[in-house]
Amino acid sequence: MVRALLGSTAALTLLGLIALGLGSALRSVAGAVGAFIGGVMVLPEVLGMLPYDIVRDASEYFPTKAATALTSARPVAEGASPGGALLAPALTAAATLVLASILLKRRDV
Template identity: 45%
Template structure:
């Protein structure tokens, strides 16, 4: 049986969610910066965990086994934020954004797919890194106040919290890149608002400032990674909600701009 197609008609291309996800997954892993960034996070975290385990001496200020062991993730936080920025702002600098939105005219599925694949990839790498680094470092911390096991209270939650922190930080960077559409501007905003502002705000002698700064991404990070958050810090759930709120707000802003403005 022969199928006849009318002359002058254009076959419709059906856009599916799975197709957009596959496309964004391919684009993410085709970037060398993805491999370099995630490998650096894993190597740096494991390396610093081993150094800390080999040199640690009991200290009343460094008494949380998860937070201290995974200290390298605090540097990894900056790396995944930059990766998130590059995943979006980088497409505007190269012009690939126009091609992406020509293929997916509704635009928003592209943003959500980018967020899904980046968030999942960073969470997976962060979780594996945390569950490898912690027991390896604990081999060197036996007999110290940081000696702990996976079955101890708060340890597994802290390891999952570390992966969630990295994933949400990457999404915050992705949202900033999509909102500002400039790699330098997005990275500068992340460093200034997320990394520097909470440190500077500590110099302001007002209780409400101190309370507000507890719910910034930087301060929420320590509470989320800790087995036992310090007194006065947000609870792990409060810290998770804080990071979700920041990432969600920035992604929502990026979505609004994407819909209302030209590429």
């Protein structure tokens, strides 16, 4: 129960940070919403349909799939481990925020 509560908090915070990084990098509300929906929510579902095992295994660590593993009280059978499910969106959020900061420094100097 506590694991699901803490996992939900972490997952929503990390998804918000990813959206913040995309919005700051693109500097467009419509572009950021499109990139977030397309890249974070739709892309893992599309890649999961491919018949390759490596793509299916990698799609488990996309932020929304990892959030599913984090928000469940019991381990998900076809999901990532809790540690990996927390690390993957944290690295994605860090990467988008670093990219956004680099682009903002370059454009707004």
